[in-house]
Amino acid sequence: MTEALTIISVSITIIAVGFLFLYVRKSEEYAQLKSKVELLTRVDQQDHEVQQAREDFLAMVVHEMRSPLAVIRGSADLILKETDNLSEGQIADLLGQIKNSSSHLLDMVSDLLDVSKIEAGKFEIFVKEQDINKTINDEAHSYEALAKQHGLKLILQLDESLPKIKFDSEKIDQVLNNLLSNAIKFTPREGVITIETRRQNNYAQVVVSDTGSGIPDFLKAKLFNKFVQGKENGVSHEKGTGLGLVISKGIVEAHGGTVWVEDNHPRGSKFIFTLPLS
Numbered sequence: 001m002t003e004a005l006t007i008i009s010v011s012i013t014i015i016a017v018g019f020l021f022l023y024v025r026k027s028e029e030y031a032q033l034k035s036k037v038e039l040l041t042r043v044d045q046q047d048h049e050v051q052q053a054r055e056d057f058l059a060m061v062v063h064e065m066r067s068p069l070a071v072i073r074g075s076a077d078l079i080l081k082e083t084d085n086l087s088e089g090q091i092a093d094l095l096g097q098i099k100n101s102s103s104h105l106l107d108m109v110s111d112l113l114d115v116s117k118i119e120a121g122k123f124e125i126f127v128k129e130q131d132i133n134k135t136i137n138d139e140a141h142s143y144e145a146l147a148k149q150h151g152l153k154l155i156l157q158l159d160e161s162l163p164k165i166k167f168d169s170e171k172i173d174q175v176l177n178n179l180l181s182n183a184i185k186f187t188p189r190e191g192v193i194t195i196e197t198r199r200q201n202n203y204a205q206v207v208v209s210d211t212g213s214g215i216p217d218f219l220k221a222k223l224f225n226k227f228v229q230g231k232e233n234g235v236s237h238e239k240g241t242g243l244g245l246v247i248s249k250g251i252v253e254a255h256g257g258t259v260w261v262e263d264n265h266p267r268g269s270k271f272i273f274t275l276p277l278s
Contacts, residue, residue, distance in 0.1 A: 064108060068101035075101075111243045118250035125168040125254045132204055132275065133158045133197055135169050139176045140195055143184070151189030157196040162204050167275055171251045175259075178244035179208040179271050187212035187268070203257065203274040211268040220261055224249040248273070 075094040079086070086094075117123040140156055147154040183193045187210045196207040215223065224245050252259045252273045259273035 061108070061112075065105060068104045071101040072098050072105075111247060114247045114250070115243050118247065118254075123250055123254055125171050125251070127166040127168050127255070129164045129166050130169060131164050132167065132172075132206070133160065133162060135167075135172060136176065136195055136197060136206065139173055139180070143180050147184055147193060150184055150187070151191075152184060152187055153190075153192045155192060155194045157194060159197045159199060162197055162199055163277065165204055165275055165277055167255055168251075171254075172275075175248040175251050175273065176206075176208070178248050182244070183208055183210040183212070183269075183271075186210065191268075199277070200274065202277050204277055205272055205274050207270060207272050209264040209268060209270040211264070214263060214267065215261060215269050223261060224259065 075097045079091060079094055083091070114123065136158065137156065140154060144154055180193070180195075187193060191211040193211075194207070194209045196205075196209070198205050198207070249259050252275070256276045257274040259271070262270045262272065264270040
């Protein structure tokens with residue numbers, strides 16, 4: 001009797017251990033399955049968000065292209081049909097509208113081509129040794145009138161001890177154009193825009209700061225991504241493709257540098273990019 005009870009007890013223990021082993025194993029499998037399902041759900045959600053962003057981006061590009069195309073077509077039709085009834089001044093004005101609209105379209109196409117080259121790894125720069133301070137000074141000078149028109153003060157704080165470095169001046173001009181135009185766009189009247197250069201380890205740092213409304217934290221991480229546009233008070237003021245910062249990031253990284261954004265205390269934004277000294 002005792003032996004039978006012992007056998008039964010041992011059997012029950014073995015069965016219990018077996019069930020416990022199966023339970024633990026199934027629990028692990030369930031946890032892994034749950035983790036996979038959550039991961040797939042997040043990936044699916046991200047894919048959906050990216051797809052939605054692409055659709056919104058395409059719709060925006062089409063919308064932006066329709067307007068200048070309509071101006072070009074309307075102005076051209078009017079010139080062709082009413083040439084005899086239009087004065088030289090009116091014809092010159094219509095041709096000016098055609099030229100401006102064509103330039104706007106060309107800028108959009110150039111942005112799209114640049115982004116395509118960056119994504120395909122075929123973006124090229126042509127560097128030569130030159131003075132980064134002179135490039136910045138020349139670019140800032142071209143924006144003085146626009147800044148004044150918006151009631152803004154443009155300040156330069158350039159480190160004259162910086163040596164000449166190798167960079168593509170045309171591409172760096174493109175970066176500066178984007179940062180300065182954005183700073184002017186998002187800074188209210190009587191604000192200040194500052195362009196600064198400084199040496200940081202083996203890099204030259206270029207800083208463009210403003211006293212505007214700043215950039216929300218949730219947008220900072222996405223700001224240099226495709227399909228993302230800056231907003232002020234929840235409203236986008238960007239005209240065109242909104243790819244300026246994406247292209248700027250590609251240009252800076254092609255030089256071996258980095259670009260990022262910080263808060264400009266006590267108010268505004270501060271965009272910083274680096275270029276290697278050697």
